[in-house]
Amino acid sequence: DAGVTQSPTHLIKTRGQHVTLRCSPISGHKSVSWYQQVLGQGPQFIFQYYEKEERGRGNFPDRFSARQFPNYSSELNVNALLLGDSALYLCASSLVGSISGANVLTFGAGSRLTVL
Amino acid sequence: GEDVEQSLFLSVREGDSSVINCTYTDSSSTYLYWYKQEPGAGLQLLTYIFSNMDMKQDQRLTVLLNKKDKHLSLRIADTQTGDSAIYFCAESPFYGNNRLAFGKGNQVVVIP
Numbered sequence: 001d002a003g004v005t006q007s008p009t010h011l012i013k014t015r016g017q018h019v020t021l022r023c024s025p026i027s028g029h030k031s032v033s034w035y036q037q038v039l040g041q042g043p044q045f046i047f048q049y050y051e052k053e054e055r056g057r058g059n060f061p062d063r064f065s066a067r068q069f070p071n072y073s074s075e076l077n078v079n080a081l082l083l084g085d086s087a088l089y090l091c092a093s094s095l096v097g098s099i100s101g102a103n104v105l106t107f108g109a110g111s112r113l114t115v116l
Numbered sequence: 117g118e119d120v121e122q123s124l125f126l127s128v129r130e131g132d133s134s135v136i137n138c139t140y141t142d143s144s145s146t147y148l149y150w151y152k153q154e155p156g157a158g159l160q161l162l163t164y165i166f167s168n169m170d171m172k173q174d175q176r177l178t179v180l181l182n183k184k185d186k187h188l189s190l191r192i193a194d195t196q197t198g199d200s201a202i203y204f205c206a207e208s209p210f211y212g213n214n215r216l217a218f219g220k221g222n223q224v225v226v227i228p
Contacts, residue, residue, distance in 0.1 A: 004158070033214040042120070042204050042218030043159065056215045090158055094214055105214060107151075107158035 002026070004093050004108035012114045013081050021076045021111045025093030031055070032074040033105065034066055035090040043090055049074055078113075086115045120205060120219035127225045134195045136222045138188040138205035145207040148181060149216065150190045153202045162190070162203075192224075200226045 005024045013019050025032050031050040035043035048056040049068035063079045072093075078085055089112075092105035121139045128134040140148070146167050151159040165172045165179045165188075172179045178191040188205055202223045206216040 031214060035218075040220070042206075042220050043216075045215045045217070048214045058215070092159075092214070104161060104164070105159075105216065106161070109156070109158045 004091055004106050006089075006091050006108040006111050008111055009109065010112045010114075012116060014116050015081055015083060017081050017115075019078050019081060019113060021078075021089050021091075021113070023074045023076070023091030023093075023108060025072050025074070025091075026106055029093035029095055029106070030072055031094045032068055032072065033092045033094070034074070034076045035092065035107075036060070037088040037090055037110070038084075039087070046076070081115045083115050086113060088112050120207060120217055122203075122205060122219035122222045124220070125223050125225075127227060128195050129227050130195060130197055132195055134192045134199070134224055134226075136190045136192075136203050136205075136224065138190075138219050138222075140186050140188065140205070140207050140217075140219075142207060142217070143183075143186065147208045148179075148188050149206040149208075150177075150179065150188075151204045151206060151218075153204065153221070154200075159204065195224075195226050197226045197228055200224060 007022045033048040034046040037043040045058040046060050047066045052068045066076045068074045088110040090110045092107045094105050149164040150162045152162050153159050163174050170181050176193045180189045202221040204218045204221045206218045
């Protein structure tokens with residue numbers, strides 16, 4: 001079975017540009033979360049989507065947006081890129097979005113964004 | 117709020133045990149996790165512990181939780197070269213939510 005797949009794996013943008021990152025969850029997983037991992041740091045939560053609705057948002061500016069599609073895949077969009085947006089963007093999927101249990105997330109390998 | 121702290125670097129000889137420590141601040145955390153990240157890869161969930169437990173063992177991994185001190189540790193027995201990676205602890209401060217708060221990570225280097 002395929003795990004969480006993300007595309008592109010690497011990309012380079014310049015300041016002010018826009019980027020779209022894509023994520024396909026594990027088959028049957030209805031929840032997708034996005035995390036930003038700056039070099040040398042732990043991942044920081046950006047968004048969670050469940051059944052196409054936003055269920056949580058981290059402390060990120062409005063330049064960051066996301067959506068989830070009927071097939072549960074997701075896109076993360078970042079507008080007006082800044083140098084500080086350079087990071088590894090990780091997508092994680094889980095079986096359910098809000099239950100009384102451990103949040104077992106399966107992560108993809110990430111999309112490495114470099115902003116010049 | 118969430119604030120997870122970890123030490124940065126650990127060197128260990130193959131076959132020895134390694135212990136990685138983590139402290140957290142949010143006493144409402146329900147689950148605490150250990151993730152492993154190898155170079156160029158995403159995060160792999162190793163194990164997790166529910167906050168009403170104080171120990172969990174899973175093969176070579178032992179997790180200890182001290183809720184009073186908000187201290188979490190991961191012990192890896194018989195450390196192998198394949199254990200070389202960065203290890204992150206994380207907490208779920210929001211019940212039933214996928215918002216995990218991660219520490220900065222602890223790099224473990226296993227010397228053959």
